Amino acid sequence: MSIARHQGGFKRWAPYPALLWTTLLFALPLAAMLAVSFTERGTGAFTIDNYVGFFTRSDGAFAAALVNSIEVTLIVTVVSIVLAYPIAYILAYHIPARWQRTLLVALILPFWTSYVIRSYSWLIVLSKNGIINQLLLWLGLFTEPVELGNSRAATVLGFVHFFVLLLTLTTYANLVQIKESYRKAAADLGASGMQVFLYVTLPLSLPGVAVGAFLTFVLAIGDYITPAILGGSRELLLPQAIMLQVTRTADFPFASALSMILMLVVTAAYLAFAKRLKMERV
C-alpha cells in the first residue's frame, strides 16, 4: 500500500484535468449565469427585477410558460409510464431470454436519432396530408384533413415517443431482477395471477418506474427542440421562452433568471423524488 502511494504521483493527478475542465466550463458558467440574472440589462447594476419580471412581464406570460411546461411534462410522464409498463412486462416475462436483448436493441434504435430529426419525422406523420390524416379519413373519422402538428398534443406525442423507450428500459431492468421465486411463492400460497401482479411484481418494480419517471421529467422539462418543432408558437413552454430571450431580444439577464428558475424546478423535483430513487437498483 505504501509503495503504491509513493508511486501514485501520476495517478493522483490524473483526475484533475477533467475536474478543472468541469469547474471552468460547467460550474463557473452556471455561477456567471446566476450572477448575471441579478443584474440590470445594459447597466449591469444589481437588481431583482428579472425575477419579478418572471411574474409580471408580458402579463405573466413567463409564469404561464412554466405552468405549461409542468403540465406538459406531467402528462408526458404519466402517459409514458402507462404505455411503457406493459411493454417492459411483456419483454421481461413473455419473451424468451435469448430474444430479449435483440428486441431491446431494436426498440432503442430510433432513440439514437437527434431530437431535431425525430421531431421533424413526427411533423411529416402529423401533417395535413400525413399518414395519420389519411388513415382517419379512410376510417371515416374525419371528413376533411386537419393539421395535427403545431399543438400541445403534438408536443406530448413527440415526447412520449422518446420517453416510452426510456421508461421501458428502466422498468424492464427492474422487472428482470425480481426473483422468480417470489412470484412462485405467492402463487403457491394461492394468489391468483392478478394478485401476484398487484401485491408482488408491481410494488417491487416501482423503483425502476420511479427512476424512469424522474429522468423523463427532468429531460422533458428542459428540452427546447420538441416543443419548438412540434408545438408551434401558439403555446410557449419555458425553454422556448428562454430561447426567445436569447435570439430575439438578446436579454441575457432575463434569460439567465428564467434558466435559474428552470433549474430550481428540476432541483425541487429531484428532492421530491430523492427518497424514492434507488438508482443503483436499475
Next chain:
Amino acid sequence: MRPRHILVGTTLLVAIIFIFLPVVMLVLYSFQDGLVPVPPFRGFSLRWYEKVLSNRKLLEAMGNSVIVGGLSSTAATMLGFLAAYGLARSRPRGSRAIQYALMAPITVSYLIIGMGLLITFNGIGIERSLIAVGIGHVVINLPLCFAITYSQLGEHQANVERAAQDLGASDLQALLLITVPMLWPTLLAAYFIAFTLSWDEFVIAFLLSKFDVTLPVVIWNMLRSGLSPELNAAGTLVFTTSIALVIVVELLLVRGRRRG
C-alpha cells in the same frame, strides 16, 4: 394460453409500429419522386439525395460536424478516462466528491449549459465559433466517457498493471502499454457514443456557433421553410450515420465483455 399470446403479440406489434412509424416515414419519403414528403408515394427516386450531396452548405456543415465531433470526443474520452483511471487506482481523498462533481453536468439541460457558456464567452470576449461548440460538447460528453470507462476498470487490469510495475514499468508505461491496450474496446465505445451525441446535438451548437455551423443547425434552418423530401434525405443520412456508430459501439462492448 392462446388469447394471451394474441394479446402479447398485438401489444408488441403496436409498440413497434409506434416506435418505428416516424423513422419509416422519414426514410421512405426521402425516396419520394415528388415535391412533398407525404402520401401518396409517387415512385422511387434518388434525386433528393443528389440534391443533398450537391448542397454546399449541407456538405460543409457535415464536415464541420465530423471535425467538432471527432475532436470533442477525443478530448472527452481522454479526460474522462484519465479521471476514471486516477480515481479507480489511487482513490485520493474526496474521490466520492470528485466523482459527483464530474457527473454533475448530466443533471443540467443542454439549453442551460449552452446559455452559461454563451454568457461566459460573451463576458470574456470569446467569439461564437465551432471551437466554442466543441468545448460545449466536451462538457456534456465528459461525464459519460468518465462513467463508461470507470465501470470497466476492474481488478483484472489492476493486477496486470501491478505485475508490470513490479517488473520495472513506470506509472505512465503501465498506463500506456498495459491499461490502454486492455481497455481499448471500452475506450472506443466511449469515443463513439460521445461522437454520436455530438453529431446529433443541436441546442449548444445553435447557441455557440455563428458563421460556420454543424449539421443539425443547417437542418434546423432548412426546417423553417417547411416539409421537403430533401430534409428527409438529409435526416436519413444523419440517422444512418448514428445507427452505424451505435452498432459499432454494441459490437465493441460485446467484444470487451468477452475479453474482460
